[in-house]
Amino acid sequence: MSDTPPDTAELSTALLARIKSLCAKGYQHYDNAEFDQALRTFYQAWVQLPKPQTQYQAAGWVLTALGDCYFKLGKWSQALEALNSAQFCPEGRNNLFALMRKGQVQLEQGELASARITLFNVYSQGGQDMLAKEPARYLAAINDLTQPA
Numbered sequence: 363m364s365d366t367p368p369d370t371a372e373l374s375t376a377l378l379a380r381i382k383s384l385c386a387k388g389y390q391h392y393d394n395a396e397f398d399q400a401l402r403t404f405y406q407a408w409v410q411l412p413k414p415q416t417q418y419q420a421a422g423w424v425l426t427a428l429g430d431c432y433f434k435l436g437k438w439s440q441a442l443e444a445l446n447s448a449q450f451c452p453e454g455r456n457n458l459f460a461l462m463r464k465g466q467v468q469l470e471q472g473e474l475a476s477a478r479i480t481l482f483n484v485y486s487q488g489g490q491d492m493l494a495k496e497p498a499r500y501l502a503a504i505n506d507l508t509q510p511a
Contacts, residue, residue, distance in 0.1 A: 429443075462489055
């Protein structure tokens with residue numbers, strides 16, 4: 363019997379290196395605003411993960427990257443699906459960036475109440491600086507919640 367809990371399975375060193383390499387290439391495309399190519403590269407990393415993928419921490423990174431690319435492309439439903447799935451991976455609930463993107467997507471989809479809850483959670487968990495680097499409308503959505511009484 364393994365000492366590894368079932369929700370934190372580990373990948374072989376070689377497979378993890380391959381996934382990290384693909385993600386690095388995906389981020390290069392992302393940084394060059396080549397979001398469609400970044401998506402394809404992140405999906406190449408995703409298919410390297412054994413099923414069920416969400417048992418691996420690396421799946422959280424890949425799903426967050428996919429969600430971020432979809433966000434940049436304005437594909438809200440796909441972004442939300444990837445970002446929601448990332449939360450089920452080990453350490454996924456602690457990923458403030460993924461949570462921020464989720465809140466942004468919710469706001470873009472007109473889900474104001476959900477977006478405000480999500481964005482305020484990011485803010486209250488230490489994500490103020492991260493939110494401040496994003497377009498002002500995201501902080502404005504929670505401005506009344508962040509001001510002193």
